[in-house]
Amino acid sequence: MSPTEPGFWQPIASLERLQSRAETMAGIRRxxxxxGVMEVETPACSAAATTDPALDSLSSRxxxxxxxxxxxxxxHTSPEFxxxxxxxxxxxxxxxxxxxxxxxxxxxxxNPEFTLLEWYxxxxxxxxxxxEVEVLVQSLxxxxxxxxxxxxxxxxxxxLGIDPHRASIETLRRQVVERGLLxxxxxxLPGRDGWxxxxxxxxIEPQLADSGLCFVYDYPLSQASLAxxxxxxxxxxxxxxxxxxxxxxxxxxxxxxxxxxxxxxxEQELExxxxxxxxxPPLDERFLAALKAGLPDCSGVALGxxxxxxxxxxxxHINEVLAFPLEKA
Amino acid sequence: MASxxxxxxxxxxxxxxxxxxxxxxxxxxxxxGKGQAFNRVKIRNLKTGRVIERTFKSGENVEAADVMEVELxxxxxxxxxxxxxxxxxxEQFAADAKAVGDSFKWLKDGDVCTVMLWNGNPLxxxxxxxxxxxxxxxxxxxxxxxxGGGGKPATLETGAVVRVPLFVQSGEAIKVDTRTGSxxxxxxxx
Numbered sequence: 363m364s365p366t367e368p369g370f371w372q373p374i375a376s377l378e379r380l381q382s383r384a385e386t387m388a389g390i391r392r393x394x395x396x397x398g399v400m401e402v403e404t405p406a407c408s409a410a411a412t413t414d415p416a417l418d419s420l421s422s423r424x425x426x427x428x429x430x431x432x433x434x435x436x437x438h439t440s441p442e443f444x445x446x447x448x449x450x451x452x453x454x455x456x457x458x459x460x461x462x463x464x465x466x467x468x469x470x471x472x473n474p475e476f477t478l479l480e481w482y483x484x485x486x487x488x489x490x491x492x493x494e495v496e497v498l499v500q501s502l503x504x505x506x507x508x509x510x511x512x513x514x515x516x517x518x519x520x521x522l523g524i525d526p527h528r529a530s531i532e533t534l535r536r537q538v539v540e541r542g543l544l545x546x547x548x549x550x551l552p553g554r555d556g557w558x559x560x561x562x563x564x565x566i567e568p569q570l571a572d573s574g575l576c577f578v579y580d581y582p583l584s585q586a587s588l589a590x591x592x593x594x595x596x597x598x599x600x601x602x603x604x605x606x607x608x609x610x611x612x613x614x615x616x617x618x619x620x621x622x623x624x625x626x627x628x629e630q631e632l633e634x635x636x637x638x639x640x641x642x643p644p645l646d647e648r649f650l651a652a653l654k655a656g657l658p659d660c661s662g663v664a665l666g667x668x669x670x671x672x673x674x675x676x677x678x679h680i681n682e683v684l685a686f687p688l689e690k691a
Numbered sequence: 692m693a694s695x696x697x698x699x700x701x702x703x704x705x706x707x708x709x710x711x712x713x714x715x716x717x718x719x720x721x722x723x724g725k726g727q728a729f730n731r732v733k734i735r736n737l738k739t740g741r742v743i744e745r746t747f748k749s750g751e752n753v754e755a756a757d758v759m760e761v762e763l764x765x766x767x768x769x770x771x772x773x774x775x776x777x778x779x780x781x782e783q784f785a786a787d788a789k790a791v792g793d794s795f796k797w798l799k800d801g802d803v804c805t806v807m808l809w810n811g812n813p814l815x816x817x818x819x820x821x822x823x824x825x826x827x828x829x830x831x832x833x834x835x836x837x838x839g840g841g842g843k844p845a846t847l848e849t850g851a852v853v854r855v856p857l858f859v860q861s862g863e864a865i866k867v868d869t870r871t872g873s874x875x876x877x878x879x880x881x
C-alpha cells in the first residue's frame with residue numbers, strides 16, 4: 363500500500379468498536395477489583411521462552427549496559443511463568459491484561475500480537491474457575507448466553523461418535539478422510555493429537571456456532587500442557603477450554619505444581635522440537651525454581667480479549683477489533 | 692519442481708492438487724491455541740471448474756502449477772484444434788475443444804483472447820469482452836421500426852445466435868458482449 367492510497371494511515375477498527383474495547387477493559391478491571399484479585403504486570407521480554415511445540419516465540423535483542431555484545435530476549439507468548447513466580451512468592455489471587463506475541467499466527471482469528479487476560483485463583487479447582495469465567499464473560503456480553511459444560515470425551519462422542527481417548531490414529535484418520543478434509547499427498551500429522559485437533563477445529567467447532575458458552579474439560583493426557591493430571595482410567599488432564607459460539611476463547615488449568623514433572627515435560631517438548639527441526643528456546647529456570655519452592659494449589663486461565671470483542675461487537679475478522687493489525691502496524 | 696509453502700497461500704495462487712492445476716479462492720488459517728496449525732483452503736480446479744475445500748498442515752509445501760494467463764491472437768480452426776499465436780514471439784498454440792468450451796462461438800480470426808496455459812498448453816480460452824461480428828442471417832425487420840423493442844434472432848458469422856433489434860439487417864456488423872451473449876450496438880463505421 364502506498365502512502366497516497368486512501369486508508370493508508372487510518373485505523374481498521376471503527377471508533378464504536380474501539381469504544382467497546384475501552385468499556386470491556388474497564389469492565390474486566392472493575393470485576394477483578396470487586397473480587398479482590400490484584401492486577402499485576404510482568405515483563406513482556408524474557409531471557410527464557412516457552413517450549414510448547416504449538417507455539418513459536420518472537421525474539422529481539424538487547425544491547426547496552428550489562429550486555430555490551432547484546433543478548434537475545436524472547437517476547438512472551440503468555441505471562442504464565444512470571445505470574446506463577448508471583449504466586450509462589452505469596453501474591454494471592456492475581457490477574458494481568460497484557461499484549462502477548464506469537465510468531466506464525468495470522469488469520470481471521472489470529473494476529474501475532476494480541477491482548478490476553480490471564481488470572482490465577484489459589485484454592486480453586488477448574489470447576490470453580492469455570493464458574494468465575496462464566497460470570498465474567500456473561501457480565502461483558504451485551505445479552506446473557508446459554509451455558510454448557512461438556513467433557514472432551516462427551517464432545518467427540520456427541521458430534522463424531524468416537525472416543526477421543528481410545529480411538530486409534532487409523533480411526534481418526536478415517537474420519538478425516540471420509541470428510542474429504544485433507545490435501546493430496548501423504549499428510550503427516552505429529553501423532554494422535556494432530557488428528558484430534560483437526561477433527562475438533564474442522565468438524566466440531568463449526569457445530570458450536572450458536573451454542574453460547576461451551577466449556578470443554580478433561581483433556582487427553584497428551585494435551586495436558588501445564589495442567590495437573592488426575593489419575594484414573596484413562597488418566598485425564600485437568601484442563602478446560604471455553605468456546606463462545608464456536609470460537610476458542612479461553613484455556614485454563616488446574617496448575618501443575620510439581621517441579622520435577624514440569625521439567626520433564628519441558629524436556630520432552632524440547633526433544634519434539636528438535637525432531638521437528640525447530641528452535642530450542644532456553645528453559646525458564648526461574649520458573650522451575652519457583653515451582654520447587656512451592657506453588658500454591660491453584661487454577662489459572664488465559665482469555666483472548668480480542669476474540670471476546672469480536673463476539674461482543676459481532677465482528678467477522680479480528681482486524682475489525684484492532685486499531686492497527688499487523689498489516690497496518 | 693517449484694513449490695509453495697502454506698505461508699504463501701493467497702487468492703489466485705496456482706497449485707497442483709490430485710494431478711490437476713487449481714487456483715486458490717480463499718485461504719483461512721485455523722489453529723487451536725495449544726495445537727497444530729492448519730490452512731483451510733477453498734480451491735477451484737482449473738480443468739473442471741469445480742470448487743472444493745481442502746485442508747493442509749501449516750508449513751507444508753505444495754507443488755506449484757505452471758499456469759499463466761497470456762494474450763494470444765486467434766488464427767483459425769482446422770476442424771479439430773483452434774490455433775492461437777503470441778503476437779510478440781509468433782509462437783503458436785493449439786487449443787482443443789475442451790479448452791475452448793463455449794468460447795468457440797465468439798472466436799473471430801484476428802481477435803486477441805485471454806488464454807490460460809498449463810505447462811505451455813491451453814487450458815481455457817476467454818474471448819474479448821466485446822467482439823464485432825457480421826450477421827449472416829436474420830429475418831428482415833418491419834419497415835420503419837427503429838425502436839429496437841422486441842427484437843429477433845440473428846445468426847452471426849461464427850454460428851452464434853443473438854437477439855438483435857428489428858432494424859438490424861443481414862450483412863451488418865454488430866458489437867456483442869461475450870460475457871452475457873447480448874447485442875450492444877451496431878458496429879461503428881471506421
